[in-house]
Amino acid sequence: NIVSAATVAFCFPTCNRRFPAELGKGRPCLNYHIGRCMGFCSGKLSRGEYMARVEGVKRLLGGDCVGLAKELEEKMNQAAEAMDYERAASYRDSMRAVLKIRDKQHIVASPTTEADVIGIYADDAGSAISVLMVRGGAITDRETMFFGAEEKINPSAIASLLGRYYTLRGFTPKEIWCGYDLGEEAALLEQSLTGTKLLLPKRGEKRALADRAETNAKEQLLHRRSENERQNGFLASFASFLQLEVVPERIESYDISNSGDDFITAGMVVLKGGRFAKKLYRSFNIKESAGQDDFAATAEALRRR
Numbered sequence: 136n137i138v139s140a141a142t143v144a145f146c147f148p149t150c151n152r153r154f155p156a157e158l159g160k161g162r163p164c165l166n167y168h169i170g171r172c173m174g175f176c177s178g179k180l181s182r183g184e185y186m187a188r189v190e191g192v193k194r195l196l197g198g199d200c201v202g203l204a205k206e207l208e209e210k211m212n213q214a215a216e217a218m219d220y221e222r223a224a225s226y227r228d229s230m231r232a233v234l235k236i237r238d239k240q241h242i243v244a245s246p247t248t249e250a251d252v253i254g255i256y257a258d259d260a261g262s263a264i265s266v267l268m269v270r271g272g273a274i275t276d277r278e279t280m281f282f283g284a285e286e287k288i289n290p291s292a293i294a295s296l297l298g299r300y301y302t303l304r305g306f307t308p309k310e311i312w313c314g315y316d317l318g319e320e321a322a323l324l325e326q327s328l329t330g331t332k333l334l335l336p337k338r339g340e341k342r343a344l345a346d347r348a349e350t351n352a353k354e355q356l357l358h359r360r361s362e363n364e365r366q367n368g369f370l371a372s373f374a375s376f377l378q379l380e381v382v383p384e385r386i387e388s389y390d391i392s393n394s395g396d397d398f399i400t401a402g403m404v405v406l407k408g409g410r411f412a413k414k415l416y417r418s419f420n421i422k423e424s425a426g427q428d429d430f431a432a433t434a435e436a437l438r439r440r
Contacts, residue, residue: 142192144191144192144195144229144232144233144236145173145188145191145192145195145229145232146170146171146172146173146225146228146229147172147173147188147192148166148172148173148175148176149166149172150164150166150172152175152176154175154185155175155182155185155186157175157176158175158176158178158180158181158182158185159176159177159178160176161176161177162176162177163176163177170228173188173225191203191207191229195233195236196270196275196276199271200233200234200236200271200273203233204230204233204234207226207227207229207230207233208226208230210226211223211226211227211230214226244269244272244340244341244344245272246271246272247271247272248269248270248271248272248310249269249270249271249308249309249310250269250308250309250310250311250312251266251267251268251269251307251308251310251311251312252266252267252269252311252312252313252314252341252344252345252347252348253265253266253297253311253312253313253314253315253345253348254266254267254314254345254346254347254348254349254350254351254352255288255293255314255315255349255352256349256352256353256356257288259284260284260360261281261282261283261284261286261356261360262281262282262286262288262356263279263280263281263282263352263353263355263356263359264279264280264282264293264296264352265277265278265279265348265349265351265352265355266278266279266280266300266348267344267347267348267351268308269308269344270308277351279351279352279355279356280296280300281355281356281359290315290316290317290318290319290320290321291320293313293315293317293320294317294320294321294323294324297311297313297324298324298327298328301328301331307328307329307330307331308331309330309331309332310331310332310333310334311328311331311332311333311334312334312335312336312341312344312345313333313334313335313345314335314336314342314345314346314348314349316335317333317335321333321335363408366408366409366410367382367409369409370382370383370408370409384407384408385405385406385407386405386406387403387404387405387406387440388403388404388405388406389401389402389403389404389433389436389437390402390404391421391429391432391433391436393429397425398420399420399421399424399425399432400418400419400420400421401418401419401421401432401433401435401436402416402417402418403416403417403418403419403436403440404416417440419435419436419439419440421435421436422435423435
């Protein structure tokens with residue numbers, strides 16, 4: 136995912152702090168100490184430096200890998216000449232990450248191309264819509280949306296969905312190439328997406344990319360179904376092993392962590408439908424059972440849960 140790659144390239148935080156409002160208002164966490172975050176909360180970076188990194192991420196998402204890498208190399212050399220080796224190393228790592236992202240991208244159109252390519256696949260069991268994001272002539276990211284059999288695919292529904300999608304995303308490219316004929320809905324959608332041209336490719340590289348997006352939608356949908364079948368098989372065997380009457384839709388697992396006798400925590404991990412649901416994870420600071428064994432701490436966590 137290009138967003139995740141950009142976060143790593145510029146050592147952006149993945150915590151819940153709000154920047155730049157919280158610049159310098161905190162203490163660096165483990166990610167800072169292992170080199171996965173610049174420690175924006177530490178106060179070592181100014182607002183200007185933070186915004187410069189934000190601009191770098193925006194350029195990376197826009198597909199300007201080559202120009203960005205050259206600029207980072209220049210900053211690295213300048214920092215090295217000033218004997219600011221820590222900052223030079225940071226620029227070097229970002230430059231290498233940007234070049235790594237560039238190497239993974241495949242040029243599919245002219246260097247000035249900025250377009251989203253929409254591919255749609257549907258069968259009796261459901262459907263999928265794939266969005267290939269082409270920036271600077273390369274596919275920089277992709278996104279797939281899945282729908283059940285009860286959700287009908289037709290021009291009106293697709294136009295409505297794309298309208299909501301771009302409204303929530305807050306950004307529309309110069310062009311949208313959609314391999315699915317939206318008919319009269321196309322003009323209405325284009326009118327709602329100010330400054331964006333909606334095209335129905337019929338030949339050449341645009342048609343090839345539209346076909347590629349459709350193939351991607353099909354592959355993603357079939358892969359998702361295969362994964363669901365595998366997970367359902369796992370849950371069924373798990374239920375049989377534990378002699379459960381029904382297949383568990385939700386599984387919670389608890390683990391006790393000790394840091395001396397005074398600081399004990401219980402971590403809760405959740406699986407829904409056989410998949411890890413990280414947003415539902417919880418932790419409990421053990422108070423009543425402090426100083427006792429792990430069984431007492433587990434009992435407290437379960438009681439409070």
